[in-house]
Amino acid sequence: MRRKTTLTGSAALMLFLFCGYSWAQESHVGNLSGNEKRGRALYERYCIFCHGQYGDGRGESAPYLDPKPRDFTKAVFKCRSTPSGSLPLDSDLYDTISRGVHDSGMPSWKPLLRQERVDLIAYIKTFSSAFQEEKPGAPVEIPPEPPSSAESIQRGAQVFEKMNCWSCHGKDGRGHGPSASTLTDSKGYPITPFDFTSGSRFKCGETDRDMFRDLITGLDGTPMPSFASAMTTDQKWDVVHYLRSLSIHGTHKQLAPISQ
Amino acid sequence: MEALTLTRIGIRLLALGILLTGVQPAFGIPAFARKNGLPCSACHEAWPMLNNFGQTFKDNGYQLGNGHDAPIYQEPAYWPIMFRINTSWHRESNNRRAEDTIPGNASSGQVERAVTTSGFDLSSLDIVTAGTLSKNISFFVQPFINSGSSSVAQAWARLDDLGGSRWLNLKMGKFELDELISQERILTLSDTGGSYFNYFFTPLGDNNVFEGIGATQLGVELSGHSENDYRRYSVSVLGSNNGQTGLPSNSSYDVYTNLNQAFEVPHLGMQRVGVYGYFGQSPTYFQTSGGRPIPGTGTGNRSFYRVGAYGQWYVGKFDFQTFYMHGQDNVFLGNSVPANQPASLPLGAAAPTWNGGFVESHYDYNPRLILIGKYELIRMSQQANPGIRSNAGNLDAWTVGYRWYPIMNPRAGLAWVQEYGRVLNAGAAPLSGKDDSSSSFLMGFDFDF
Amino acid sequence: MKSKFFFPLACALAGLALSMWGLAGWASPADTPLSVKGTVKFVGAAPKPSRIDMSQDPLCAKLHSTPATTEDVVVGGDGGLANVVIYVSDGLTSHDFQPPTQPAVLEQKGCQYNPHVLALQANQKLNVVNGDDTTHNIHPTPNNNREWNMTQPHGMPLEQTFAREEIAIPVKCNIHPWMKGYIAVFKHPYFAVTDKSGSFELKDLPPGAYTITAWQEKLGSQTQKITVSAGEAKTLDFAFKQ
Numbered sequence: 001m002r003r004k005t006t007l008t009g010s011a012a013l014m015l016f017l018f019c020g021y022s023w024a025q026e027s028h029v030g031n032l033s034g035n036e037k038r039g040r041a042l043y044e045r046y047c048i049f050c051h052g053q054y055g056d057g058r059g060e061s062a063p064y065l066d067p068k069p070r071d072f073t074k075a076v077f078k079c080r081s082t083p084s085g086s087l088p089l090d091s092d093l094y095d096t097i098s099r100g101v102h103d104s105g106m107p108s109w110k111p112l113l114r115q116e117r118v119d120l121i122a123y124i125k126t127f128s129s130a131f132q133e134e135k136p137g138a139p140v141e142i143p144p145e146p147p148s149s150a151e152s153i154q155r156g157a158q159v160f161e162k163m164n165c166w167s168c169h170g171k172d173g174r175g176h177g178p179s180a181s182t183l184t185d186s187k188g189y190p191i192t193p194f195d196f197t198s199g200s201r202f203k204c205g206e207t208d209r210d211m212f213r214d215l216i217t218g219l220d221g222t223p224m225p226s227f228a229s230a231m232t233t234d235q236k237w238d239v240v241h242y243l244r245s246l247s248i249h250g251t252h253k254q255l256a257p258i259s260q
Numbered sequence: 261m262e263a264l265t266l267t268r269i270g271i272r273l274l275a276l277g278i279l280l281t282g283v284q285p286a287f288g289i290p291a292f293a294r295k296n297g298l299p300c301s302a303c304h305e306a307w308p309m310l311n312n313f314g315q316t317f318k319d320n321g322y323q324l325g326n327g328h329d330a331p332i333y334q335e336p337a338y339w340p341i342m343f344r345i346n347t348s349w350h351r352e353s354n355n356r357r358a359e360d361t362i363p364g365n366a367s368s369g370q371v372e373r374a375v376t377t378s379g380f381d382l383s384s385l386d387i388v389t390a391g392t393l394s395k396n397i398s399f400f401v402q403p404f405i406n407s408g409s410s411s412v413a414q415a416w417a418r419l420d421d422l423g424g425s426r427w428l429n430l431k432m433g434k435f436e437l438d439e440l441i442s443q444e445r446i447l448t449l450s451d452t453g454g455s456y457f458n459y460f461f462t463p464l465g466d467n468n469v470f471e472g473i474g475a476t477q478l479g480v481e482l483s484g485h486s487e488n489d490y491r492r493y494s495v496s497v498l499g500s501n502n503g504q505t506g507l508p509s510n511s512s513y514d515v516y517t518n519l520n521q522a523f524e525v526p527h528l529g530m531q532r533v534g535v536y537g538y539f540g541q542s543p544t545y546f547q548t549s550g551g552r553p554i555p556g557t558g559t560g561n562r563s564f565y566r567v568g569a570y571g572q573w574y575v576g577k578f579d580f581q582t583f584y585m586h587g588q589d590n591v592f593l594g595n596s597v598p599a600n601q602p603a604s605l606p607l608g609a610a611a612p613t614w615n616g617g618f619v620e621s622h623y624d625y626n627p628r629l630i631l632i633g634k635y636e637l638i639r640m641s642q643q644a645n646p647g648i649r650s651n652a653g654n655l656d657a658w659t660v661g662y663r664w665y666p667i668m669n670p671r672a673g674l675a676w677v678q679e680y681g682r683v684l685n686a687g688a689a690p691l692s693g694k695d696d697s698s699s700s701f702l703m704g705f706d707f708d709f
Numbered sequence: 710m711k712s713k714f715f716f717p718l719a720c721a722l723a724g725l726a727l728s729m730w731g732l733a734g735w736a737s738p739a740d741t742p743l744s745v746k747g748t749v750k751f752v753g754a755a756p757k758p759s760r761i762d763m764s765q766d767p768l769c770a771k772l773h774s775t776p777a778t779t780e781d782v783v784v785g786g787d788g789g790l791a792n793v794v795i796y797v798s799d800g801l802t803s804h805d806f807q808p809p810t811q812p813a814v815l816e817q818k819g820c821q822y823n824p825h826v827l828a829l830q831a832n833q834k835l836n837v838v839n840g841d842d843t844t845h846n847i848h849p850t851p852n853n854n855r856e857w858n859m860t861q862p863h864g865m866p867l868e869q870t871f872a873r874e875e876i877a878i879p880v881k882c883n884i885h886p887w888m889k890g891y892i893a894v895f896k897h898p899y900f901a902v903t904d905k906s907g908s909f910e911l912k913d914l915p916p917g918a919y920t921i922t923a924w925q926e927k928l929g930s931q932t933q934k935i936t937v938s939a940g941e942a943k944t945l946d947f948a949f950k951q
Contacts (some may be wrong), residue, residue, distance in 0.1 A: 061297030084856030107324040111316040178765035182886035223883035225846035
């Protein structure tokens with residue numbers, strides 16, 4: 001009985017607070033703060049035709065795009081520095097907007113001012129209540145990379161085999177593994193695994209550190225899982241070195257990272 | 261007082277004709293929106309005027325850089341073609357037109373009268389095909405069709421990112437000069453407001469074949485830019501026959517260069533400053549046969565230049581474009597005298613020199629409504645012929661207007677335009693040599709697909 | 710005049726309302742557990758399950774002497790329908806339930822999920838176990854919960870929770886595309902999943918009028934109303950057909 005009154009009492013208080021206090025979404029990247037009202041004007045100029053008026057990825061252009069534009073209402077993002085299942089940091093969203101998403105309709109928005117990109121993030125976060133209800137997880141730690149070597153590449157190949165990476169990415173890394181044709185993203189659209197022989201950019205960054213981070217965070221919303229606890233740190237670096245060795249550009253050529 | 265000869269009237273009418281027919285309507289390119297799924301407003305502050313994202317896309321060779329730029333990623337049915345035309349009602353008025361005193365009677369003498377005309381009209385039709393031929397090779401072809409005649413306004417191919425560097429891009433063909441405040445992407449359409457006079461100015465009595473930096477030219481251009489397009493440069497070598505195809509008129513080449521730098525100002529927006537220079541030579545006479553000039557034999561080259569600075573300023577929802585030009589033509593060009601007849605120069609002849617500029621301001625209410633105000637002036641600082649009044653050829657022009665875009669989607673565009681402008685030409689009245697003023701009012705649809 | 714009586718009267722009414730509300734929660738004596746039992750049957754000829762081809766991963770194939778079969782409709786010998794989630798969908802007056810401390814367990818066994826349909830409470834720990842000699846990834850695709858996707862080699866411990874009610878979350882393994890399961894998450898503890906014979910039991914229900922829903926992954930949902938009172942044992946049966 002006491003518990004029930006405390007419960008209703010606190011519920012009433014929370015309701016009062018929630019309705020009486022209007023919440024303005026903000027974002028913070030570096031020393032810049034973003035404002036959702038400015039972000040909204042920018043969204044309606046640049047983003048709305050793909051990502052839609054409600055941020056659900058159903059803009060006018062969306063039926064003609066593959067892959068589909070991100071549905072912000074789900075708050076599930078591929079490119080993060082936080083664990084699988086967690087919200088992204090503001091800086092993760094900033095990096096994605098700035099870098100664009102290779103092999104998709106999402107261009108690099110670097111020609112926009114830094115402030116404009118930070119404002120856009122504040123507005124994008126308003127599309128899902130998850131950003132108000134939860135906090136992003138702690139960003140993953142990326143230790144220094146040991147140098148690549150033939151032995152590291154060999155070990156990486158063995159981890160690639162044991163972790164069943166080949167079932168999607170194929171034994172040769174070309175993306176034609178036995179499960180590849182069955183893969184769908186979490187919206188149900190067909191999705192293809194990355195072809196490591198192409199040497200092209202990854203969706204979430206081009207450097208070895210980005211690859212390492214992707215192995216820990218996984219790409220949420222896609223079949224690419226997190227290997228956070230499945231591999232040791234050394235094993236992850238070995239896999240990174242092995243995957244680089246598959247590229248037609250020769251061993252261990254890194255594409256020049258796009259500057260911020 | 262200037263002695264009026266048929267030559268002088270003819271040159272002025274020719275200049276006016278070139279002005280009106282050579283000035284093509286500018287363009288936004290829905291073919292790019294269709295290809296990439298982006299709306300017009302992503303690249304254009306208000307089409308056809310570019311914002312920084314659109315300028316970067318253009319400087320990258322019409323590539324977004326997301327791996328899908330090469331045509332192989334498009335459906336086979338996609339064609340990178342667009343068309344644009346304006347339909348309008350407009351009213352033109354000029355306060356000093358030369359007319360026969362008695363209509364139909366050529367020997368009745370002439371008087372100057374004000375003339376006003378109005379009615380429905382069509383602009384010339386712009387058809388543009390542009391985009392990528394493959395990764396890092398871009399192209400642009402624009403046939404120009406107006407009242408039954410046709411030519412090629414632009415046609416060029418460009419090798420982008422030579423050596424993998426965005427600082428090296430090589431364009432060859434007939435192209436618009438690298439200008440950030442672009443005649444091709446001007447927001448106003450009327451007879452008085454539809455061009456930047458500074459881009460096409462030739463002093464009275466000058467026979468320089470060079471029309472101005474607003475005309476498309478034949479040549480090669482090397483250009484480059486930083487990743488976010490904040491720093492840009494271009495150097496072009498151009499043929500000196502003002503973009504006319506066929507036999508070159510003379511064996512000299514012109515050079516044009518443009519350097520600019522942009523920077524962010526906190527709370528205000530992006531600002532950009534730049535300098536440019538066009539340095540060239542034009543022929544002053546031709547070899548003749550039986551007294552008639554032989555095409556392709558222009559000679560007696562004499563030099564000219566156009567230099568200056570410009571800026572693009574963003575202050576919240578306002579943006580301003582400022583432009584300054586200092587121009588000079590050689591004394592022989594300025595007096596229309598062949599270089600092999602120096603004795604024909606009038607006493608006290610000099611190289612005509614002038615300064616000019618404009619300020620164009622916009623209020624970007626939202627991506628679908630832009631208000632425009634522009635003021636332009638040109639001031640002669642040295643006339644070619646001392647007999648000409650010192651302010652002859654001076655010009656003041658202003659235009660106000662707005663563009664409203666009822667639809668803006670990744671397929672096509674429509675704008676409703678209204679504008680009003682006035683031009684005052686000092687000493688340009690055909691008979692009296694008094695000041696000549698014109699005004700235009702235009703309203704209509706500007707649409708492209 | 711009115712103001713003199715208003716405050717004490719308001720307090721008395723509030724107190725009366727609260728005590729009636731509180732008493733309702735106290736009405737059921739704690740020493741009489743009530744349960745609803747029942748069976749879910751499949752009416753008509755049972756659909757024949759298809760065989761699963763596990764040859765793409767020899768480590769899976771060798772775990773099955775006869776090929777495994779699909780589990781979307783599993784009908785027992787006497788027509789009992791397995792893997793149906795039975796739960797209270799309406800009528801609960803209390804809404805504050807702590808999740809049990811005992812974790813729910815989802816096993817990847819023979820490259821299939823065991824159980825095929827798992828039900829647990831919101832914020833109850835879920836232990837995912839990989840007893841197979843091959844690496845799986847476990848990938849729930851919820852609508853009302855956070856989506857995550859974790860690789861799990863043999864023996865690696867994995868623990869997760871779901872914060873919100875959702876019936877039901879599809880679970881898949883991208884490495885082994887035939888693997889499909891469901892996790893149903895509830896705010897309250899009054900749910901059950903039918904066994905091979907189609908039987909279920911909802912335990913410890915307080916007396917009251919309830920709507921009970923039966924959910925099957927392919928055949929949809931059905932509801933029935935029931936009133937449970939002290940000293941009465943209730944049975945409830947459902948019948949699904951193709």
